[in-house]
Amino acid sequence: MLENISGLYAAFMAKDARFDGRFFIGISSTGIYCRPVCRAKQPKVENCTFYLTAAEAEQAGYRPCLLCRPELAPGTSKTDATANLVYRAARMLEENCGDGQSLDELSGRLGCTDRHLRRVFTAEYNVSPVQYLQTCRLLLAKNLLTDTDLPVLDVAMTAGFGSLRRFNDLFKKQYNLSPTALRKQASKEKKQPSDVTLALGYRPPYRWEEMLSFLAGRAIAGVDIVKNSEYMRTVHIVATENKHVYGWVRVGHRPQKNALIVTVSETLLPVLPQVLARIRHLFDLYCDPGAVYQTLSSMNDIRPGLCALGTRLPGCFNAFEMAVRAVLGQQITVKAASTLAARVIDTYGTPIQTGIEGLTHVFPSPKDILALDGPIENHLGPLGVIAARASTIHELARAVVQGKIDFDLCAQPEEEIKKLMTIRGIGSWTAQYIAMRAMEWPDAFLETDVGVKKALDPYTSKEMLEMAEAWRPWRSYATINLWNSL
Numbered sequence: 001m002l003e004n005i006s007g008l009y010a011a012f013m014a015k016d017a018r019f020d021g022r023f024f025i026g027i028s029s030t031g032i033y034c035r036p037v038c039r040a041k042q043p044k045v046e047n048c049t050f051y052l053t054a055a056e057a058e059q060a061g062y063r064p065c066l067l068c069r070p071e072l073a074p075g076t077s078k079t080d081a082t083a084n085l086v087y088r089a090a091r092m093l094e095e096n097c098g099d100g101q102s103l104d105e106l107s108g109r110l111g112c113t114d115r116h117l118r119r120v121f122t123a124e125y126n127v128s129p130v131q132y133l134q135t136c137r138l139l140l141a142k143n144l145l146t147d148t149d150l151p152v153l154d155v156a157m158t159a160g161f162g163s164l165r166r167f168n169d170l171f172k173k174q175y176n177l178s179p180t181a182l183r184k185q186a187s188k189e190k191k192q193p194s195d196v197t198l199a200l201g202y203r204p205p206y207r208w209e210e211m212l213s214f215l216a217g218r219a220i221a222g223v224d225i226v227k228n229s230e231y232m233r234t235v236h237i238v239a240t241e242n243k244h245v246y247g248w249v250r251v252g253h254r255p256q257k258n259a260l261i262v263t264v265s266e267t268l269l270p271v272l273p274q275v276l277a278r279i280r281h282l283f284d285l286y287c288d289p290g291a292v293y294q295t296l297s298s299m300n301d302i303r304p305g306l307c308a309l310g311t312r313l314p315g316c317f318n319a320f321e322m323a324v325r326a327v328l329g330q331q332i333t334v335k336a337a338s339t340l341a342a343r344v345i346d347t348y349g350t351p352i353q354t355g356i357e358g359l360t361h362v363f364p365s366p367k368d369i370l371a372l373d374g375p376i377e378n379h380l381g382p383l384g385v386i387a388a389r390a391s392t393i394h395e396l397a398r399a400v401v402q403g404k405i406d407f408d409l410c411a412q413p414e415e416e417i418k419k420l421m422t423i424r425g426i427g428s429w430t431a432q433y434i435a436m437r438a439m440e441w442p443d444a445f446l447e448t449d450v451g452v453k454k455a456l457d458p459y460t461s462k463e464m465l466e467m468a469e470a471w472r473p474w475r476s477y478a479t480i481n482l483w484n485s486l
Contacts, residue, residue: 002050002052005045008023012036012042015038016037017037020074021073021076023052024036024050024052024054024056024070025038027062029043029047030043033058033070035072038065038068040065052126054073054135054139055127055135056125057070058131058138063175064139064175066182069146070139071140071143074200074286075091075286076286085120086120086124093106093129093133094273097140098270103117134170140158140159140276141155141156141171144159146183147197148195148198149195150196158269196264196265196268198262199254199257199262200285201258202259202260203289204289206258207312210308210484211312212231214314214480217338219338220325220338222361223361223362223363225359230252232356233359234246234248234359235249235268235362236352236365237271237274245268246267248352248354249265249268250263250264251263251283262279278317284315287312289312290309295470296474296481298470298471299481307481308484311480313437313476314437315437316437318363320363320407321363324393326430326434326437327389327393328393330389330430339384343384344363344383346361348372348379349364366397367401369393369394370398376390376391388424388425392426395425414435418431432444436479443472443473443476444476444479447465451483452483454486455482455485455486
């Protein structure tokens with residue numbers, strides 16, 4: 001429970017979207033909890049209790065507001081949590097809430113004991129990891145019930161509940177409302193049964209066109225495409241019990257709601273939490289643009305407009321795919337790299353049916369690359385990939401399969417950068433770029449990059465590095481702003 005009541009209540013009264021997701025308000029007169037941006041009638045301050053997370057509000061006995069919908073609130077950014085471990089644990093719980101991962105498995109991935117994780121998690125968020133996981137599942141289910149026409153059984157399974165009975169019992173206990181009753185109350189447009197469309201919130205402003213422009217320039221024919229102000233791509237995720245799941249996603253923008261609208265193919269329901277987590281990462285939905293701009297606004301002293309409020313750091317949906325594309329792009333143009341990647345896809349990608357023009361294949365996995373017979377240059381060389389880069393891609397695939405490189409919310413990105421640089425053919429630029437986009441590393445700076453040099457001309461690399469010290473810990477965002485300025 002948060003104690004600064006007067007300041008938090010003032011933020012609640014202001015309905016300022018910058019505070020969205022940073023705290024939640026339990027209202028004793030109604031028994032519900034709200035986001036700071038809720039437009040319902042303002043409650044009296046004596047009826048308000050403030051909580052750091054939705055899970056904490058639910059454990060205190062409050063139900064989510066049906067008007068402001070707490071499940072749509074943006075999450076916290078990497079530097080918000082005093083303990084990086086807790087931040088990563090929360091993100092992993094959100095991403096894996098549907099697959100039954102145990103706390104012991106989670107703590108193992110984070111390199112600590114489950115006892116230590118419980119202790120630091122509870123100290124930071126005032127709820128246990130299990131309670132946080134329960135709220136993740138309930139809010140995902142609430143989102144599905146409100147925004148889709150999925151059968152209640154499918155909702156329960158997708159959100160990670162072991163049975164329909166358990167889901168119904170817990171939903172009624174926590175929200176004093178059955179899942180079917182909630183669906184009847186929810187006002188929504190009727191959708192086709194095959195559509196699964198959800199909203200993912202963010203903190204405004206969001207420079208959507210700049211994000212689309214970046215992704216469009218690096219799109220791989222057959223895998224992803226930008227069209228009609230939407231981003232679309234194919235998906236391949238390996239679920240529990242080594243089950244391969246294929247499908248597609250489409251992402252649009254609804255600025256009046258401060259949200260992205262995500263439509264996924266019905267085939268992706270078994271891995272929906274992972275898909276949504278990857279979309280949040282790709283579009284940097286955890287970002288606090290105000291905090292980033294506060295540090296980087298000094299860039300505008302160099303040249304007006306060099307840093308723009310609301311600029312996001314483009315992540316990635318498939319870390320290996322992005323890393324391979326980064327290797328292919330060494331010392332050639334962005335367009336040429338896309339051409340090489342498209343050739344790899346045509347030859348070694350897995351064809352899938354999407355019904356969407358331009359989406360035809362999924363990118364080969366690291367195991368697919370290692371399974372190719374004979375020297376790798378014999379396979380990639382005819383596609384125009386020089387032998388040295390083909391060898392680098394092969395060694396990168398081997399490192400990923402053997403678990404030597406960790407792309408997924410790795411605890412120490414700087415250590416992973418060092419590991420990447422032990423692979424022959426991966427230098428500082430490539431390693432920093434991969435960390436920036438695949439590992440959500442906010443503090444990478446590419447002082448040797450041609451675009452960065454052009455944007456900061458006539459400064460030398462040494463002068464740029466010294467200048468960028470003032471931009472920590474957001475140097476990755478500084479890099480994106482410099483590229484956008486061109």
